[in-house]
Amino acid sequence: MTDRRFLFVIDTAPYGHWKGREILDMAFSAAAFDQPAALLFTHAGVNWLRSGQLPDAVQQKSVSKNLSAAMLFGLEAIYVCQESLDHFGIGKPDPGLELVVLASTSDLEARFTDVVRL
Amino acid sequence: MDSPPPQSFALVITGAPYSSQAPQTALNFAEAAIRAGHKVNQVFLYGDGVHLASNFASPPSDESDWPALWRVFIESHQIPATCCVASALRRGLLDETESRRYEKTGANVTAPYAIAGLGEWLESTLNSSRTLYFNPDH
Numbered sequence: 001m002t003d004r005r006f007l008f009v010i011d012t013a014p015y016g017h018w019k020g021r022e023i024l025d026m027a028f029s030a031a032a033f034d035q036p037a038a039l040l041f042t043h044a045g046v047n048w049l050r051s052g053q054l055p056d057a058v059q060q061k062s063v064s065k066n067l068s069a070a071m072l073f074g075l076e077a078i079y080v081c082q083e084s085l086d087h088f089g090i091g092k093p094d095p096g097l098e099l100v101v102l103a104s105t106s107d108l109e110a111r112f113t114d115v116v117r118l
Numbered sequence: 119m120d121s122p123p124p125q126s127f128a129l130v131i132t133g134a135p136y137s138s139q140a141p142q143t144a145l146n147f148a149e150a151a152i153r154a155g156h157k158v159n160q161v162f163l164y165g166d167g168v169h170l171a172s173n174f175a176s177p178p179s180d181e182s183d184w185p186a187l188w189r190v191f192i193e194s195h196q197i198p199a200t201c202c203v204a205s206a207l208r209r210g211l212l213d214e215t216e217s218r219r220y221e222k223t224g225a226n227v228t229a230p231y232a233i234a235g236l237g238e239w240l241e242s243t244l245n246s247s248r249t250l251y252f253n254p255d256h
Contacts, residue, residue, distance in 0.1 A: 117251065
């Protein structure tokens, strides 16, 4: 068995699609079993990081609350693509999250054995 | 040409049959892998992929019956197959136990599929050389 390192990639907006939540569940599960795991928000996925979300208005549960549990679960880092933040006009992402903003995400995947996209 | 050393694979399917090609692509891969001497350690159905486990799927007789084809494949190679419990319950995929627990009128998941949590996905990933994800785009 080789040592694994997991990168979970969220690339869809939080309330139009369920798969981001499913990736997050996988990430939390890996971290809960003491596996090195990190999240990457890119493309429309950066909308997860907006502050002041009002999910009640669309009868959904907040994803911010889930996400703020990330560090408690022991995720190593939450990476964000700067270009995607710019594209969606998110100047100041949720200040409650410890984010690592990357100018380029191209080198990131090479640092993980398992890159998970759904 | 030397053949590559045998690998072991865990397969995760997140696309449903008849709305995506993911189950078909995954089956083709699994058959080719085994033919080439590799091993498939586990099939994990996640998200919409759980629909593949339904015993109630009844496609027209001139179309491929992906749930049936997968079941035969899993049984003939004795591959452990799991439906994620959280995905399955939300989508109405229930075995006898869950059906009784939630007081529903039927159960559409039977052996070879077991209903279990993400721990199965992680364990099979850690015990395989690679995990492949078959998404609705595949």
